Amino acid sequence: MSDQREAGRASAPPFVVMEHITKRFPGVVANDDVSLEVRAGEVHALIGENGAGKSTLMRVLYGMYPADEGRIMVNGEDVKISSPRVAIQHGIGMVHQHFVLVDPFTVTENVILGDEGGSVLDMDAAHEKVAALAKTYGFHVLPSAIVEDLSVGEEQRVEILKALYRGVDLLILDEPTAVLTPLEARDLFENLRRLRDDGKAIVFISHKLDEVLEIADRITVLRRGQIVGETRPAETSKAKLAEMMVGRPVLFRLDKPEVEIGERVLEVDGLLGEGKLNGISLQVRAREILGIAGVEGNGQRELAEALIGLRQPAAGTIRLAGHDIAGWSVAEIRNAGVAYIPEDRQEQGLVLNMTLWENSLLGRADDRPFSGRTGFLFIQKIKDMARKLVKAFDVRARSINVNASTLSGGNQQKLVLARELDTSPKLLIASQPTRGLDVGAIEFVWRQILHQKEEGRGVLLISAELDEIYALSDRILTIYEGRITGEYPPDALPEELGIGMLGATETAEAS
């Protein structure tokens, strides 16, 4: 942004002013006297540890929750934002992490849905309008495409277009890059820069501090519901931001414990399935962390689900500690000593409308200490266990009797991790284990996973984050289109892994 333009904007009233906002939930002050300004033409990053109150503050601004105290001004005027509809009328739009598009509809239909006006819809005109809007901001998306055929990154573009179509001046993005591939994140950033240069305001919530430093003009840090600082990328660093967020220095690299690798716990041979698994073979040994590096959507999910028994492979064998597990149910595989951290905590990891203690028992209700022979559950023992897990993993919750839906995103993830690591598995399958976690929690979870190795377990780590692959793996495989494309030592260069992750032909084409 040029100095002149910045000076011009600084003299105008900020687009949005939130003053002394307090928002309480039963037993929690999610936002405690928070004041925030967002200006036209800036990317304002909102960062803070899990449960700090970022999503809540933005949901208040978007009219999803009423604030208990405080006021909101838009363009210098007091407003009451009682619903998202009212927020949009005031020029405020929000894109959530879980998209709310209608799958069988086209891009155009989704963009205009709910905003058709009174007249009969002229589809050709609508397509043209959406195409023109997409072109203005350089969004690559085909108006006539059907949403269910789109990639996650494309769906996100549709969500953003939907807000822009309604003429919003402020776009709130809550962890938009958590679900994107690195290339998609690049595209998003280019789009955001264009929007900003066009005078839009953007609130960008993220745990990825490198991204924040790259894209933000200003950074506001929340901790335990309060603002603890405001800064700019030029004045700060990743380490400083991390310390502001969690209140202590954070290590981004950990020492890997030196242990002697043991016997094979997992042997996979020639796994085939549904076009997504194209002959995968691999082995994991006790006291070894095998990292699978790859851009998401290249068969990682299908591999994990085949290993835990959620899908039957078309061909190939899976041996667990020497036993062929073909045809075993999920429960049988879990009982044989496999723990599983799924990539999607809301879909597979938790039942959101059950309590934390009930969730802590998922998949282990048959375990000895928790149930008698008649299937009778020892509630007190389960609750004691849940309390212990919540404490050990610093799951921020008022009590173990609240529903999982009331936890912040990162705290939901911590609960799944706590449960799965407590089962003393032979093999841990960890898919994207730190997605959505703050930097402090990531450090903690990495330690826990390294500790699994010392405890004699084998770990299959599936991650799209190279930092994570490097931090934990003893050996690295790259996956591309359902095939293992390379095996690397833990000190291989990112460029080397990149070749395997993109498949050699793809890199040649892309250059």
Ligand SMILES: Nc1ncnc2c1ncn2[C@@H]1O[C@H](COP(=O)(O)OP(=O)(O)OP(=O)(O)O)[C@@H](O)[C@H]1O
């Ligand atoms: N609907 C709700 N009911 C009860 N408590 C809630 C609700 N939504 C949020 N909270 C609580 O408010 C606090 C702030 O949560 P919020 O989701 O705003 O955190 P966050 O900063 O977005 O965290 P994360 O990085 O994990 O997404 C947390 O303690 C959370 O448990």
Ligand SMILES: [Mg+2]
């Ligand atoms: Mg959040």
